[in-house]
Amino acid sequence: MSGFAHLHVTSGFSLRYGASHPETLAERAAERGMEAVALTDRDTLAGAVRFARASAAAGVRPVYGVELAVGERDERAGDPVRRRRNPVRGGAFVDESAPRAVFLAREGARGWAGLCRMVTAAHARAEGGGAEAERPLLAWEDVREDGVTALLGAGSDVGRALAAGRPDRAARLLSGWREIFGHQLRIAVDGSGPLRTAARALGLAAQEGVSPVLTNAVRYADPGMGPVADVLDAARRLVPVDPRGGLDGGERWLKGPGEMARIAEAAAEAAGYRRNTAHRLLTLTEETAGACRVDPEDDLGIGSVHFPEPWLAGTRGRTAVRELRSRCAAGMAVRRYERDPVRWRRLEHELGIIERLGFSSYFLTVARVVEDVRGMGIRVAARGSGAGSFVAHLLGIAQADPVAHGLLMERFLSPRRAALPDIDIDVESARRLEVYRAIFERFGEERVATVAMPETYRVRHAIRDVGAALSMDPAETDRLAKAFPHIRAEDARTALAELPELRGVRAEAYGARFWDLVEGLDALPRGVAMHPCGVLLSDASLRARTPTVPTSGEGFAMSQFDKEDVEDLGLLKLDVLGVRMQSAMAYALDEIERAGGERVDLDAVPAAPADAADAADAADPLTYELIRSSETLGCFQIESPGQRDLLGRLQPETFHDLVVDISLFRPGPVGGDMVRPFIEARHGRRAARYPHPDLEPVLRETYGVAIFHEQVIRILAVMTGCDRGRADEARRALGGEEGRARVRAWFAAGAERRGYPASVIAATWEIVESFGSYGFCKAHAVAFAVPTYQSAWLKAHxxxxxxxxxxxxxxxxxxxxxxxxxxxxxxxxxxxxxxxxxxxxxxxxxxxxxxxxxxxxxxxxxxxxxxxxxxxxxxxxxxxxxxxxxx
Known part of the structure; x- marks a missing residue:
C-alpha cells in the first residue's frame, strides 16, 4: 500500500503537543514510501509554509489541514464561551474538554481560504489573544464546508459518544455534521487508540453511509518518542508525568503503509467485517488524500508577490510603473539632480530592475507609509541595505544620497536575489504603536497584520519543563537551568563535556533519560508572540492566505506565519523599529521650541552631511570638534567606551569618517586587527596598499582595507568581469565553507581569464576571504551615521x-x-x-x-x-x- 497517506498529523507547531518538526515528518513520509502526507496542527497553520518546502524537498505531496476545538451545538451566537475556571480562580488547570475535529483543504485556493477563515474565527473567540489566550474554539455557527473536508476522529463529539458506548448519540451528532459537509464528511478510524473504539467508528460509518478513513493521530515522527510527548503534555496540562505509564501510549508515530494496513485489518476484524473492508478503508483514505489538493505556488501563493493595490498608495488612476517614474522625476527636481547625467543613469538602472521584478507597487507603498508617519509629526528614517536605493532616496524613504556615498542597489535588490526587498524604517519608540495604527487605517484591516514570532525550546526552558514533568525539586531544576548558557537544547551534553562553567554539574546524577528528553525538545515551538517590529502588508486577499489571531494589548491582528514564512508567501513585510534615540531627539526638538520658540528641522540642519560624502565645507565645526573630543556620551552609536576610544584614534572630520567608524567598531574588524592598519594609513603613518591598480578606485576610500560589502561586490565584479548582481550573489556565499570553496574556484577562473597574474589573484582572494568575518554593509552604516551626526549636533548646539x-x-x-x-x-x-x-x-x-x-x-x-x-x-x-x- 505505497499510496497510503496520513491525514491527521501534528507537528511541533501544535504548541506543547506535537513532538516533531514538519521537516522531519515530511522526510519520514518519503522514507517510508508514502506519496502524500497531511499536516493538521492544533489551532494553527503556522507550520504550513515550511511543511510545503520540506515536502517539495522530500518528494511527497503535502495535504494541508488543521485540528480545531468545536463549540457545542446549542451555543448561541454572541454568548460567552463556557470554560472551566483557571487555577487562580480555583478551577481546573487546563480546559481541554471541547471536542475536536480535523479539517482538510480540498479545492485549492478556496479550501486554503476556508482553513484560514476557520482558524481566524476560532481565535477570535479566544480570550486574551496571543500567547496568553484561552484555548481557541470554533463556534458551531462558524463551521462551514468552504472547500474543506471534515474528519471526525476519536476526539470529536461523535468519537467521544462512540467511546462512551452511545452509538445512538453518535448518530444524532453525526447528522449535524452531514448537513454541513455532505459527501465531504469522513469518519476517522483512529489506529492509535483502543481497537474497540476504532471498530465502533468503522461500524458507524457503514451504518450511516459515511466514508471512513484510517488515521493514527500522529504526534511524532518515530517510534520511541512517546516520552517527549509525555513531557509536552505535562508542560501543557501543568501536571507531572504519570510514573505508572505516562500520558501517551507510544503509538502515535508516523507509521508506514505496512503497519497501517495491519491496523486496518485488525479494526475490520474487530468490527466483524471481512478483509476486503480493510482494503476499502485504505482505498478511501488514499482517495481522500488525492482529492485534497492545494498547490503551494498557485493556491498558497508561494513564489509570487502580493502587494497592496497601487491606488492605496495614491496612483490616481495610473499604473504603479508610471506613478513611480513620475514621482522619481519629481524627486530629481526637488533635490536639484535634474542636470546630473550620472544620477539619471542610476535612476534608469534602478527603475529597470524594479519594473523587471514587478516591485513598483512595493516602493510606492513604503513611500506612502513614510509620508504618513512624517505627516503625523513622527521622526522616521530608513535603515538597512534599502538605504542604498536611489529610488528610495528620491521618494523620501531614505535621507542619504546613495550616489554620493557610493552605495549599490545590488546589495539591496537585483534580478539574481530571490528574496523580496526589505526596507526597515526607524520611528520614535514612544510612538511606534501610533504608526501601527496609522498603517492599519491607511490600508485597511483586510490588508494588514502583524507578524508572529515563535519562541522555541532552548536548553534552559527544556530543563525546566523536563524537571517539572519528572517531579524533580523545582529549586534544583532552576539552579541546573541557570548553570547553562543560552544555547540550543540539543547541545546540552556537548556543553557539559566542554564548557568550564559546567564542570561542577554531575550529569550522571540526572540520568540518561533526563538528558534524552531535554535534547528531544530542541527547537520545538513553545509559545508565540507578536514580532516587535514586523508589519505585514498585502492586497485585499490577505485574510484568504493567512490566518490571523488577535494580540493582547492593542489587539492588532497577527498572522500566524513568522518573518521567513511571510516572505515565502510573497507578502510585504515592513519592519517598523521603535528607536529610543529618535524619541529622545524628538523630545529635545520639542523642548527647544517650547522653551525658546525656535523650531529646528534636524533633517535640514546647517551643513547637514547626508548628501555630502566627504565635502569638508559641509561639516559643522562644532559638531565634529565634539566628536573628535570623544565627549559623545549619549550620542547614537558612538557612546560606548570602545567607540569613544576609536573616535579618539580616528579623529573624524567628515561624514564619511563617521560611516567608517561605525563600520569598524564591529567584532570582526576589531578581532581581525583591521582597525590599526586603517588608522595608520588614515593618518599617513603607512602607505595604502592595493593588490592591483584596477582595485585602487574601489579601496581608495578606506586606504586599501576592505570594510564594506559594497567594496567586495565591486572587487569581484572588477576581477571577474561579472555584473554586480552576480558579484553580490558570490559575496553572500562567502558565509559558508562549501560556498566559499565554490566562490574561490569561480573567482580564480574568472580573474585568470581577464589576465590577472596568479600573485594578484591570491592576494585579492585573501582580502575577499577574510572579509567574510568582518565586512559590514555600507548602506547600514550610512543610515546609522545620519542619526549619529544629528544626535552629536544636538549635543553640541x-x-x-x-x-x-x-x-x-x-x-x-x-x-x-x-x-x-x-x-x-x-x-x-x-x-x-x-x-x-x-x-x-x-x-x-x-x-x-x-x-x-x-x-x-x-x-x-x-x-x-x-x-x-x-x-x-x-x-x-x-x-x-x-x-x-x-x-
Missing part, C-alpha cells in the same frame, strides 16, 4: 535639550546619574526639583543669572510619586503655600 531627551527616553547604555554628571561637567546647569517649576518630565529653563539653558529635574523621578501624582502637581502650579499644595 543644544546640550540642555539633548540631555532632557536622553533622560526622558533613556536610549543609551548609561544610568541617569552618569548622564547628569556629564551634563554638569559640560557646563549644563542641573536645576533641582522645585514644586512650582518642575514638571512631570524633564524640562529646560533659561537660568537667569548665567543666561545658560539649564536642565530642570522631573517630578516623576521622585520615589513614591506616581505618574498621575506628578501630572496632578504640574496641573495645579503655581502653589503659594504648603497647604495649597496639599489641597
Amino acid at each position: 543644544h546640550p540642555a535639550a539633548f540631555y532632557a531627551g536622553l533622560l526622558e527616553h533613556d536610549p543609551g547604555m548609561y544610568p541617569k546619574r552618569l548622564l547628569l554628571a556629564d551634563a554638569r561637567r559640560r557646563g549644563v546647569p542641573v536645576l533641582p526639583l522645585e514644586v512650582n517649576r518642575s514638571a512631570s518630565s524633564y524640562r529646560i529653563e533659561l537660568e537667569s543669572d548665567s543666561g545658560v539653558w539649564g536642565l530642570r529635574l522631573a517630578l516623576s523621578e521622585v520615589q513614591g510619586i506616581s505618574e498621575a501624582d506628578a501630572a496632578r502637581i504640574e496641573a495645579g502650579q503655581p502653589y503659594d503655600s504648603l497647604a495649597d499644595l496639599w489641597r
Whole structure:
C-alpha cells in the first residue's frame, strides 16, 4: 500500500503537543514510501509554509489541514464561551474538554481560504489573544464546508459518544455534521487508540453511509518518542508525568503503509467485517488524500508577490510603473539632480530592475507609509541595505544620497536575489504603536497584520519543563537551568563535556533519560508572540492566505506565519523599529521650541552631511570638534567606551569618517586587527596598499582595507568581469565553507581569464576571504551615521535639550546619574526639583543669572510619586503655600 497517506498529523507547531518538526515528518513520509502526507496542527497553520518546502524537498505531496476545538451545538451566537475556571480562580488547570475535529483543504485556493477563515474565527473567540489566550474554539455557527473536508476522529463529539458506548448519540451528532459537509464528511478510524473504539467508528460509518478513513493521530515522527510527548503534555496540562505509564501510549508515530494496513485489518476484524473492508478503508483514505489538493505556488501563493493595490498608495488612476517614474522625476527636481547625467543613469538602472521584478507597487507603498508617519509629526528614517536605493532616496524613504556615498542597489535588490526587498524604517519608540495604527487605517484591516514570532525550546526552558514533568525539586531544576548558557537544547551534553562553567554539574546524577528528553525538545515551538517590529502588508486577499489571531494589548491582528514564512508567501513585510534615540531627539526638538520658540528641522540642519560624502565645507565645526573630543556620551552609536576610544584614534572630520567608524567598531574588524592598519594609513603613518591598480578606485576610500560589502561586490565584479548582481550573489556565499570553496574556484577562473597574474589573484582572494568575518554593509552604516551626526549636533548646539531627551527616553547604555554628571561637567546647569517649576518630565529653563539653558529635574523621578501624582502637581502650579499644595 505505497499510496497510503496520513491525514491527521501534528507537528511541533501544535504548541506543547506535537513532538516533531514538519521537516522531519515530511522526510519520514518519503522514507517510508508514502506519496502524500497531511499536516493538521492544533489551532494553527503556522507550520504550513515550511511543511510545503520540506515536502517539495522530500518528494511527497503535502495535504494541508488543521485540528480545531468545536463549540457545542446549542451555543448561541454572541454568548460567552463556557470554560472551566483557571487555577487562580480555583478551577481546573487546563480546559481541554471541547471536542475536536480535523479539517482538510480540498479545492485549492478556496479550501486554503476556508482553513484560514476557520482558524481566524476560532481565535477570535479566544480570550486574551496571543500567547496568553484561552484555548481557541470554533463556534458551531462558524463551521462551514468552504472547500474543506471534515474528519471526525476519536476526539470529536461523535468519537467521544462512540467511546462512551452511545452509538445512538453518535448518530444524532453525526447528522449535524452531514448537513454541513455532505459527501465531504469522513469518519476517522483512529489506529492509535483502543481497537474497540476504532471498530465502533468503522461500524458507524457503514451504518450511516459515511466514508471512513484510517488515521493514527500522529504526534511524532518515530517510534520511541512517546516520552517527549509525555513531557509536552505535562508542560501543557501543568501536571507531572504519570510514573505508572505516562500520558501517551507510544503509538502515535508516523507509521508506514505496512503497519497501517495491519491496523486496518485488525479494526475490520474487530468490527466483524471481512478483509476486503480493510482494503476499502485504505482505498478511501488514499482517495481522500488525492482529492485534497492545494498547490503551494498557485493556491498558497508561494513564489509570487502580493502587494497592496497601487491606488492605496495614491496612483490616481495610473499604473504603479508610471506613478513611480513620475514621482522619481519629481524627486530629481526637488533635490536639484535634474542636470546630473550620472544620477539619471542610476535612476534608469534602478527603475529597470524594479519594473523587471514587478516591485513598483512595493516602493510606492513604503513611500506612502513614510509620508504618513512624517505627516503625523513622527521622526522616521530608513535603515538597512534599502538605504542604498536611489529610488528610495528620491521618494523620501531614505535621507542619504546613495550616489554620493557610493552605495549599490545590488546589495539591496537585483534580478539574481530571490528574496523580496526589505526596507526597515526607524520611528520614535514612544510612538511606534501610533504608526501601527496609522498603517492599519491607511490600508485597511483586510490588508494588514502583524507578524508572529515563535519562541522555541532552548536548553534552559527544556530543563525546566523536563524537571517539572519528572517531579524533580523545582529549586534544583532552576539552579541546573541557570548553570547553562543560552544555547540550543540539543547541545546540552556537548556543553557539559566542554564548557568550564559546567564542570561542577554531575550529569550522571540526572540520568540518561533526563538528558534524552531535554535534547528531544530542541527547537520545538513553545509559545508565540507578536514580532516587535514586523508589519505585514498585502492586497485585499490577505485574510484568504493567512490566518490571523488577535494580540493582547492593542489587539492588532497577527498572522500566524513568522518573518521567513511571510516572505515565502510573497507578502510585504515592513519592519517598523521603535528607536529610543529618535524619541529622545524628538523630545529635545520639542523642548527647544517650547522653551525658546525656535523650531529646528534636524533633517535640514546647517551643513547637514547626508548628501555630502566627504565635502569638508559641509561639516559643522562644532559638531565634529565634539566628536573628535570623544565627549559623545549619549550620542547614537558612538557612546560606548570602545567607540569613544576609536573616535579618539580616528579623529573624524567628515561624514564619511563617521560611516567608517561605525563600520569598524564591529567584532570582526576589531578581532581581525583591521582597525590599526586603517588608522595608520588614515593618518599617513603607512602607505595604502592595493593588490592591483584596477582595485585602487574601489579601496581608495578606506586606504586599501576592505570594510564594506559594497567594496567586495565591486572587487569581484572588477576581477571577474561579472555584473554586480552576480558579484553580490558570490559575496553572500562567502558565509559558508562549501560556498566559499565554490566562490574561490569561480573567482580564480574568472580573474585568470581577464589576465590577472596568479600573485594578484591570491592576494585579492585573501582580502575577499577574510572579509567574510568582518565586512559590514555600507548602506547600514550610512543610515546609522545620519542619526549619529544629528544626535552629536544636538549635543553640541543644544546640550540642555539633548540631555532632557536622553533622560526622558533613556536610549543609551548609561544610568541617569552618569548622564547628569556629564551634563554638569559640560557646563549644563542641573536645576533641582522645585514644586512650582518642575514638571512631570524633564524640562529646560533659561537660568537667569548665567543666561545658560539649564536642565530642570522631573517630578516623576521622585520615589513614591506616581505618574498621575506628578501630572496632578504640574496641573495645579503655581502653589503659594504648603497647604495649597496639599489641597
